[in-house]
Amino acid sequence: MNFKLEDLYKLKSDGTFLFRDISFSLKKGDILTISGPSGVGKTTLLKCIAQLTLYEGGSIYLNDRTPEEYGIPVWRTRVMYVPQRTPIMPGTPMEFYNKMSDFGAQRTIYHNDPIEISQRWGISEELWDKPWNHLSGGEIQRVSLAIAISCNPDVLLLDEPTSALDPNTTLLVEETLKEHTCIIVTHSPEQETRISTKTYKLNHYYENRHALVLID
Numbered sequence: 001m002n003f004k005l006e007d008l009y010k011l012k013s014d015g016t017f018l019f020r021d022i023s024f025s026l027k028k029g030d031i032l033t034i035s036g037p038s039g040v041g042k043t044t045l046l047k048c049i050a051q052l053t054l055y056e057g058g059s060i061y062l063n064d065r066t067p068e069e070y071g072i073p074v075w076r077t078r079v080m081y082v083p084q085r086t087p088i089m090p091g092t093p094m095e096f097y098n099k100m101s102d103f104g105a106q107r108t109i110y111h112n113d114p115i116e117i118s119q120r121w122g123i124s125e126e127l128w129d130k131p132w133n134h135l136s137g138g139e140i141q142r143v144s145l146a147i148a149i150s151c152n153p154d155v156l157l158l159d160e161p162t163s164a165l166d167p168n169t170t171l172l173v174e175e176t177l178k179e180h181t182c183i184i185v186t187h188s189p190e191q192e193t194r195i196s197t198k199t200y201k202l203n204h205y206y207e208n209r210h211a212l213v214l215i216d
């Protein structure tokens, strides 16, 4: 597996750069953490990679093929985005999972058991049959992440995946994430130190100069 960004850039609505010249490559098992001040564009960068937000320039490749070559629905199953806050849906997590795994591009993919994944992080099997709106923020975060991991994407795009979790549960989730290839937005320098194989610092644009550092 190889994953590559080349000179990705995105403009703000006023025509100035939100970010530019974003280039990096990942191999299987890499964890790239993205950090930087609020509003700098971290979430937007993940959404651009997932093809959920348009960008004005640059290229993205998974195994030397572009999103267009895969087709966008297939791309999103291979390069899967998990938002920081999953929108509350009707029904239960299990109903959602059953519907999703029977849908389009997911149907051809081998799925692991999301219940087994979430049990490693203290989520009981019964919780999967409770309505979404009866779950805590931390439970929703773990269930959403377990569903994404169960789909076996090549790259997970995770926006602050442990922001609602206590320190011990955060460590348990990190142990699982280390088994996958991930791009993770985090505000925690400690988390960055614990799990990253590469780090990316995204800073605000000032006077047309973008401070952006990639440390291998």
Ligand SMILES: Nc1ncnc2c1ncn2[C@@H]1O[C@H](COP(=O)(O)OP(=O)(O)OP(=O)(O)O)[C@@H](O)[C@H]1O
Pocket: 011, 012, 013, 018, 036, 037, 038, 039, 040, 041, 042, 043, 044, 045, 053, 054
């Ligand atoms: N599709 C878009 N086109 C242009 N600008 C956008 C788009 N989506 C978001 N923005 C702008 O990009 C800026 C960065 O937002 P983003 O949520 O990516 O920041 P962030 O670094 O993730 O912040 P935080 O750490 O607070 O979550 C915001 O000013 C937002 O209004």
